[in-house]
Amino acid sequence: MSILLFGASGNIGSHILKEALLRGHRVTAVTRSTDLEPQERLTAxxxxxxDEDEVAKIAAGHDAVISAYSPGLRRHSAEEAAELIHKAHDALFAGVRRSGMRRIIVVGGVGSLEASPGVDVVDSDFYPAEHKAHTLRNREILRSLKRGEHDLDWTYVSPPLSIxxxxxxxxxxxGEDRLLRDEAGExxxxxxxxxxxxxxxxxxxRFIRRRFTAAY
Structure with missing residues (x-):
């Protein structure tokens, strides 16, 4: 399979890249600035x-896109990150549609998972207030996918609280929409x-046009 991977040098993206190559897939790994070590079946x-035009150009000819994009809270405030996330996903979804390729996996956030009946993680009393702005934006991206606004064969994947x-x-x-905890509550x-x-x-x-989560 030929995979286009955004955020390939990040904490999660670098592990996705490693796993994809381990399984024999061909990967076009996209980064903002980091040089990646040359490997077999890897194009950096x-x-x-x-940039919607760039996305459309480089997505063409691939079987699937995985986005592990994150602007990073070490470089940006939560409010700045929220705006960057909004712009990035608008361009990503439009560019992928233009490329003619439909399959996309979006690595999102934990905040939209249900922490307790009727209460999302982002709305719970334990979620850090300083992270809410970009977390709410991630939740809205998931909701827009569920509403069918982007006409893609999408999967949204949420991590647990700790990764x-x-x-x-x-x-x-x-799991799907509920936060997973182990027997110790972690x-x-x-x-x-x-x-x-x-x-x-x-x-x-398995989860096309659905969200899933994974945890111990």
Whole structure:
């Protein structure tokens, strides 16, 4: 399979890249500025996800797009990140449609998962107020996909509350709209196992036009 991957140098994106190559896929890895180490079946590009014309041009000829784009809260405030996320996804969805390719997986946020009946994580009393602006924007992106506004064969994947470097085990649970917690009440997964869940979905198409989450 030929995959176009945005955010390929990020914490999650780099693990998606590694997992995709491990499985024998061909990957066009897009970054803003980082040079990637040459590898077999890897084409590295520097491009702007917020440029619809660039997205349309580079998406053409691929089988699927995975977006692990994040503007990064170390460089931007939550409000600035919200605006960047909005512009990036508008351009991404429009560019992918123009390319003639329909399959896309969007790595989103945890905030739109249901923490308790009728209460999303972003609206819960434990969610950090300083993160809400960009989290609400991510939730609106999911809602726009569910409303059918972008006419794509999309999958939106939400991480659990904690996603960090860790072991690649291949053992985790899948859910849809509810936050997953283990017996100790923790909601977590390693970046390596999260990448497995994403590539599994790309290959199986189990959650087309649906959201899923993965956690231990």
């Amino acid at each position: 590009l520097k491009a702007d996800i917020a 960090k470097h860790g072991e690649r085990t291949g053992i985790f649970r899948l 909601s977590r997964i390693s970046e390596a196992d999260f990448a497995i869940a994403i590539l599994d979905e790309l290959e199986s198409g």
